[in-house]
Amino acid sequence: MPKTIKPMPMPVQSGPLDAETLGAFVRARRTQSGLGIHEAAAFCGVAVDTLSRIETAKGDVKLSSILTVCRMLGMRLTVESWEE
Template sequence: MPKRVKATEAPNVSAITCPELLGQLIKAKRTGMKLKLRDCAALCGVGVNTLSRLERGNPNTTLAAAFSVLQGLGIQLTVKSDTSTEEWV
């Protein structure tokens, strides 16, 4: 009998501030959709190792791969402007 995909919880944060949190979000979405790693990788057009590295928060994964996975899973990346009025130095 094949292994079942066990859903994991999404990180309880208001902003994704590091690769690890992005990985947790991606894994939570994938497992919530009951997708195995290899099936999700195929759906997103990336390799299994690439998806696994993303889910583990490996910072050396390409931005292109991250966007492919986000798009494949229906996760929209939104940019929120900092309300600070200080100029960059």
């Protein structure tokens, strides 16, 4: 029997985005999509270890891998103007 994926709630972001918050957003999106970490990693074209490091903010991950995971999971990252 397949393992049931418990959807994680959308995290609350207060202040600038950091690795831990981004990881929580990625995990919430993955689990709300009903994907296990192995299925999501295969879908995104990254190693399970890479996806795990993104979600837990442990260790270094290439920016291109982070952007690919976000894009494949339907997440949009934006940069705000710094001009006042």
